[in-house]
Amino acid sequence: MLVTSGAEGRQLEEPRVRYLGLEMISEPVKPHLLKLEEFMWHQVEAFEPEIRDLVGYCLKNSGKRIRPILLFYSGWNGDGRVSDDLIKASAVIEFVHLATLVHDDILDRATLRHNDSTVAKRFGPEVAVLLGDALFSQALKLAADFPFVEVCREVSRATRRVCAGEIAQTFERGNAEIGIHDYLRIIDLKTAELFRVSCFLGARLGGYHDAFTKAVAAFGRYLGMAYQIYDDCADFTGNEDRIGKTLGTDIASGKVTLPVIYLLQALDPPARSSFLEEVQAGDPNDVSNLTRDMVECGALEKARELFIEHVTMGEDALAGFHDLAPVGKLLEISDFVRRRIPEPLAGCR
């Protein structure tokens, strides 16, 4: 036995979840989340005996279940009853998400995830590549357990788009002249796509009509883009202990994100040239200096505005559907995000 499987890996107690205050948002869907944990652990048995311990190892160190929460809220039926279809669909999304995490950790050469060794570090990159593939396969196998093809179709298309976004980001690494348009396209693909499909499937499997399903998918998409903008800003302004990672890792690896793009726009030509040289040489300025510059020149304030703009576009997508049960819940998430998530950006106002 490589690891002990079991349900001891509950996500709700995780420090970062507490920091983000997600308990408030996850509370109404707690029965769903517990059922999802149980379902996912039960799925371990669906894998070949040779790799069950590995799958258990990944599950023990998996995430915050943000996408399942969105899916449950989007399919909310008014009385909080737990639907098997929503549980299964959220497990599909989480297995895809797990697969991308396992592969991302190879690409980022990460050694730790949620305070435990990454699969790549512990079992080697070979196993990590193959295990990510197996997790993704099982996600699609589960999707194919629905009697209709729509879940497979949406999830496989979304995953292709996520990968395309990550490849595009890899190609842009070290390119300090990337524009806002390219940045938004990348985060739309790599992050917003799984948020979008989570909301879409929730509403679809919750039995809602096409117009609402489309609206809720747009809500998820904008929220996903806002989430990534937040994350990219937090890489400069976050509190390392609270967000649980080292600041400045994006720019150190040549990833030029929104606040950097705005900073570059604000710099005078000589300062801009010298910054570009630093990034291209893989030796960017000290992070705290960079963050100070971003505050002073208004780059973080502009990023915050774009963040709020995306949250608002998400809310606007739901206009006209206020009579439907999910809308109240989704606006609670949106409101929560608007009020709480920009916290680390407060310094730039």
Added chain:
Amino acid sequence: MLVTSGAEGRQLEEPRVRYLGLEMISEPVKPHLLKLEEFMWHQVEAFEPEIRDLVGYCLKNSGKRIRPILLFYSGWNGDGRVSDDLIKASAVIEFVHLATLVHDDILDRATLRHNDSTVAKRFGPEVAVLLGDALFSQALKLAADFPFVEVCREVSRATRRVCAGEIAQTFERGNAEIGIHDYLRIIDLKTAELFRVSCFLGARLGGYHDAFTKAVAAFGRYLGMAYQIYDDCADFTGNEDRIGKTLGTDIASGKVTLPVIYLLQALDPPARSSFLEEVQAGDPNDVSNLTRDMVECGALEKARELFIEHVTMGEDALAGFHDLAPVGKLLEISDFVRRRIPEPLAGCR
């Protein structure tokens, strides 16, 4: 533009295909194979613009289309008419196969595939991981274009099993005490599974009944195992120029395959211990010496017998269905394999 896409990468002219004599087998399904090429190149447009050139690059360097040939033969309708469903299903299988090749080349640190740089070598392992994922996603997206879930279900399950087999093989690397049972389990998963599902889908989409579909799946499985046994023997006995790769790479990387297992069984305890030490130290005997030992002790002859046994089990699975159009064609493949493929083993008789 990274590469030029186009249909110039036709596989039928490839040297290894000529060596294997696959033209004879591919001749009756040539219209299907040409349609498949066209269909796959057309699929490039289904990917996000950011990664189309990469997909084209993979297509240009892809394989022998053995699995599509099996699929076309399994769904053979008697008059050679090309069915769109069979083309689409074979493209699903080939995209999965392409994805596994792209990932395998990272794991094997391979730099060449079909005389061109591997994706991992040319674009880096990061891009190779993500591109493999995107190809696999698109395979499942195509599978979900069928109006029923069976294609998705079979293909995703098969892919999970392929990955499990490859992970098991990775864990066994350097273990010279692996038994025949474990070896057969690994090749059943990592190789035979895609052969099996190709035959299954061919018969299913060709409109054949359950009993025959099951039989033809068993045929594919045994043929796949025989194919892998052949490949593992050819790693010792092949002609480097003709099979297009360096001999002895399996054992050099600690992969203990069938002829080695039989060799170990035949060695006396001191010779066995010294061989085990060499393998564990990653420094196996010179390949030509090893091959000579395998011939002398009968290890290659035993491997050949197990190869023939699997071909025969495949043929036996089709007994009772000789009135159906695909059976004659499938037995032609089987006969071809039996007569031609063991050629490099001739030395051991």
